Amino acid sequence: MGHVELPESEISGPVGLAGAPRPRTVSNRPRSQKFDRLPQGPTVQRERSARTGPRNRPGRYLPLVICFDLFGLGLPGWLVLRTDGEPGALAGAAAAALVWSGVRAARGRYSLRAPGPSAGALTASGDWLLLIGVLAVLWTVADGSIDPAAAVVALIPGLLAATTVSGVRQLPRWGKRRTPRRVLVVGEAAGVDRAVRLLGSRSDHEYLVVAAVPVGTTALDCDAPVPGRLAPAPADDDASTVLGAAFAHDADLALVIPGPELAEERLRRLSWGLHDGGLELSVLSHLSEIAVGRVRPTSAAGLTLLHIVPPLRRGPQPVLKAAVDRTGAALGLLTLAPLLLLVAAAVRLTSGGPVFHRQIRHGQHNRPFTMWKFRTMIADAERHRARLAAANENDGPMFKMRRDPRVTRVGRLLRRSSLDELPQLFNVLRGDMSLVGPRPPLPDEVSRYDERELRRLAVKPGLTGLWQVSGRSDLSWQETVSLDLWYVDNWSVATDMGLMARTLRAVTDGRGAY
Numbered sequence: 001m002g003h004v005e006l007p008e009s010e011i012s013g014p015v016g017l018a019g020a021p022r023p024r025t026v027s028n029r030p031r032s033q034k035f036d037r038l039p040q041g042p043t044v045q046r047e048r049s050a051r052t053g054p055r056n057r058p059g060r061y062l063p064l065v066i067c068f069d070l071f072g073l074g075l076p077g078w079l080v081l082r083t084d085g086e087p088g089a090l091a092g093a094a095a096a097a098l099v100w101s102g103v104r105a106a107r108g109r110y111s112l113r114a115p116g117p118s119a120g121a122l123t124a125s126g127d128w129l130l131l132i133g134v135l136a137v138l139w140t141v142a143d144g145s146i147d148p149a150a151a152v153v154a155l156i157p158g159l160l161a162a163t164t165v166s167g168v169r170q171l172p173r174w175g176k177r178r179t180p181r182r183v184l185v186v187g188e189a190a191g192v193d194r195a196v197r198l199l200g201s202r203s204d205h206e207y208l209v210v211a212a213v214p215v216g217t218t219a220l221d222c223d224a225p226v227p228g229r230l231a232p233a234p235a236d237d238d239a240s241t242v243l244g245a246a247f248a249h250d251a252d253l254a255l256v257i258p259g260p261e262l263a264e265e266r267l268r269r270l271s272w273g274l275h276d277g278g279l280e281l282s283v284l285s286h287l288s289e290i291a292v293g294r295v296r297p298t299s300a301a302g303l304t305l306l307h308i309v310p311p312l313r314r315g316p317q318p319v320l321k322a323a324v325d326r327t328g329a330a331l332g333l334l335t336l337a338p339l340l341l342l343v344a345a346a347v348r349l350t351s352g353g354p355v356f357h358r359q360i361r362h363g364q365h366n367r368p369f370t371m372w373k374f375r376t377m378i379a380d381a382e383r384h385r386a387r388l389a390a391a392n393e394n395d396g397p398m399f400k401m402r403r404d405p406r407v408t409r410v411g412r413l414l415r416r417s418s419l420d421e422l423p424q425l426f427n428v429l430r431g432d433m434s435l436v437g438p439r440p441p442l443p444d445e446v447s448r449y450d451e452r453e454l455r456r457l458a459v460k461p462g463l464t465g466l467w468q469v470s471g472r473s474d475l476s477w478q479e480t481v482s483l484d485l486w487y488v489d490n491w492s493v494a495t496d497m498g499l500m501a502r503t504l505r506a507v508t509d510g511r512g513a514y
Contacts (some may be wrong), residue, residue, distance in 0.1 A: 185255025239273020354377030376411025437462025
């Protein structure tokens with residue numbers, strides 16, 4: 001039997017969870033009867049419509065939003081280009097407006113659901129940077145006659161308009177955001193602990209764990225309520241136990257984790273009982289850290305297959321990424337030239353030694369290159385590193401100290417503001433680095449990498465990346481590796497633009513920069 005006997009309960013007969021009666025099924029019948037026992041859920045369906053309601057509000061304002069994007073960028077852009085005397089002003093503005101709308105659509109800005117809390121200036125800035133990258137490539141291919149500086153100025157009103165629309169869409173009249181899914185986790189103890197821990201550690205999803213039903217008698221490490229357990233072997237009351245637990249905790253989704261004790265025919269029969277009882281079911285895949293856009297569900301011979309699209313290594317997106325990198329680095333060096341000179345003077349005048357710090361790092365495919373930074377430490381800092389090894393605050397091969405005595409006074413300011421990283425724009429222009437990617441490691445760090453960690457070097461290292469916007473040095477080594485591996489397998493040009501937009505907030509916050 002898969003239920004739990006509770007002698008102190010006032011309910012007569014076996015129960016599938018603490019204090020709640022197990023719905024009557026054929027499994028409650030006397031065992032002496034000779035007939036096939038088919039799995040069957042409760043005969044009464046749960047009524048959920050009164051609580052949850054529709055999850056998405058119809059997009060009756062969606063055509064207005066699209067038109068606002070088109071005219072909000074196209075009309076001011078045409079006026080700016082026409083005032084500047086640029087030839088082909090109307091055609092250029094129309095093309096930019098269409099590309100802008102396409103970028104917004106590709107990044108899900110026209111979704112029927114209301115935008116999340118991250119929508120607004122930050123996401124609009126990411127879309128706008130992607131627009132500039134796409135138009136730069138089109139301008140190069142078409143050999144356009146419009147002045148690039150005038151074109152960038154003409155695109156600024158579109159960014160302001162998109163930011164305004166994103167803010168308006170967050171108002172109550174656009175409908176409520178998605179209702180959290182109340183999740184009951186079902187599976188073996190180790191899998192349940194992992195799922196509960198990961199779902200509870202992040203807030204960028206809609207799943208709220210309310211209880212767990214483990215398989216077997218192993219105790220859980222997580223603090224989720226356990227209203228019942230399934231037996232190690234398949235039992236007739238598997239479905240009723242799970243349904244009773246879901247009813248007791250008002251769960252609207254069962255997240256089932258397959259394993260040796262919950263696989264194939266048992267999982268199939270459990271799904272029948274849960275669906276017959278009115279409970280939705282999700283099955284947790286053993287694959288992790290894969291962007292949903294790379295997953296293609298299909299079926300063959302009655303089998304459910306998940307086709308995983310390979311990571312982007314060839315095709316138009318890597319070409320576009322390279323073009324955006326070189327263009328962005330060149331524009332950044334030109335625009336920031338006065339700031340670079342000011343920082344160089346501050347480094348030179350406040351401490352003896354060279355302005356720049358050159359360091360050998362490892363890049364894509366483990367190729368070494370010389371990385372440039374503004375010097376933030378004393379001139380002979382590398383000679384003192386050995387005696388500071390015991391004070392390393394990082395739990396991996398990377399060396400980090402929150403109060404490193406080798407850092408100069410100006411160096412602390414440069415590190416907190418990330419201004420010391422700006423010379424790496426030269427590395428991006430040379431092709432050694434990208435604007436977005438994993439952190440470039442030192443040779444001694446790479447020498448201690450295992451096979452998993454070496455995969456970080458499958459793409460070019462970046463000036464910024466997930467590590468930069470997720471806490472930087474405050475992250476553990478394993479958290480840093482996990483973020484880099486996610487980027488290696490799931491990057492796209494749209495993802496890069498979003499990360500560059502988020503970098504501004506991370507730099508302003510300064511968290512983890514030391």
